[in-house]
Amino acid sequence: MKRIQNKIAESRWSLPVTAIFTALVWMAGGAIVNQWWMQFTCFVLSCYLMVELNTTFVLLRTYSRMVSCAFLALSCCSPFLFSEADGGIVSLCYIASFMTLFNSYQDKTAAGWTYYTFLALGIACLLWAQMLYFVPLTLVLMGLCLRSLSFRTFMSSILGLLTPYWFAMVYFVYQKDYETPLAYFRSIVEFQPLDTFSSADGLALTLTMLGLERIVALSFTLILAVTGMVHYFRTKFKDKLNTRMYYDVFIVNTLAATTFLLLQPQHFDMLFRLIIVNGSPLVAHYITHTKTFITNISFMVMAATAFAITILNIII
Numbered sequence: 001m002k003r004i005q006n007k008i009a010e011s012r013w014s015l016p017v018t019a020i021f022t023a024l025v026w027m028a029g030g031a032i033v034n035q036w037w038m039q040f041t042c043f044v045l046s047c048y049l050m051v052e053l054n055t056t057f058v059l060l061r062t063y064s065r066m067v068s069c070a071f072l073a074l075s076c077c078s079p080f081l082f083s084e085a086d087g088g089i090v091s092l093c094y095i096a097s098f099m100t101l102f103n104s105y106q107d108k109t110a111a112g113w114t115y116y117t118f119l120a121l122g123i124a125c126l127l128w129a130q131m132l133y134f135v136p137l138t139l140v141l142m143g144l145c146l147r148s149l150s151f152r153t154f155m156s157s158i159l160g161l162l163t164p165y166w167f168a169m170v171y172f173v174y175q176k177d178y179e180t181p182l183a184y185f186r187s188i189v190e191f192q193p194l195d196t197f198s199s200a201d202g203l204a205l206t207l208t209m210l211g212l213e214r215i216v217a218l219s220f221t222l223i224l225a226v227t228g229m230v231h232y233f234r235t236k237f238k239d240k241l242n243t244r245m246y247y248d249v250f251i252v253n254t255l256a257a258t259t260f261l262l263l264q265p266q267h268f269d270m271l272f273r274l275i276i277v278n279g280s281p282l283v284a285h286y287i288t289h290t291k292t293f294i295t296n297i298s299f300m301v302m303a304a305t306a307f308a309i310t311i312l313n314i315i316i
Helices: 004-010 014-028 037-057 066-076 085-102 111-127 129-144 151-175 179-188 200-210 212-238 241-263 265-289 293-315
Strands: none
Touching (some): 004 293, 014 293, 037 066, 037 085, 066 293, 085 129, 129 179, 151 179, 200 265
């Protein structure tokens, strides 16, 4: 029996309708007034890559555009991210890295795909230095989940990661600007004290710094992501082996980004983008592959809550 959630998940109209709603949210959030053309372009390209990620690697067992719909919906809940051009480029590069990373599945000779994966991550690292902490994690996932790590692909990853830095180095040497690179590398090891949440004052200060809109959006996204994880672990035997490996990558990255965010909340906006990217397939898996009365109700609650949070954050 197909319920409302399944009809929406499998409908060819779901993505166009969600995309139109998202465009309206961007306009209401100030995209036209503030001329956020680059940010919006990066967002559109990111959405396109999420569509391709779902289609190319068959993340869902049935026809559905729910991966990209979930990405759009969660992004709409976070209009405070719209204005950040660097963040938009980082998200785009991050999604692009998955496109090439998954192409290296069980291929220890995939030097080309590995190079492009770490080239995309390298560009993201140039814009946000802390992205470097996800590079070793990606190598670990290549070895444990994708079975594509070898000496050849490892060397390709190093070369891909260093390529953007090589071009940047040439530019800064030409400009005789040595302070900017030094400040960049110093920022990598700048940490907020890890006892931020150990006291009431520290917790209150952090919550005040983040603001209500960020706390609400993060809480909602994590609830959906955890729900998707639980559903995935209960039903993953129905997915193909390669699909299970892809979802393991999404889950590990979600947990890593969430842990990083809790330890270093000053990087909230960038880390929240990574959580949205990794959490979207998990949410889509839950919505598309559940068919009970309870999950149908939960889907309607999710949709209504996402709409309410979007409106709330636009107003705030």
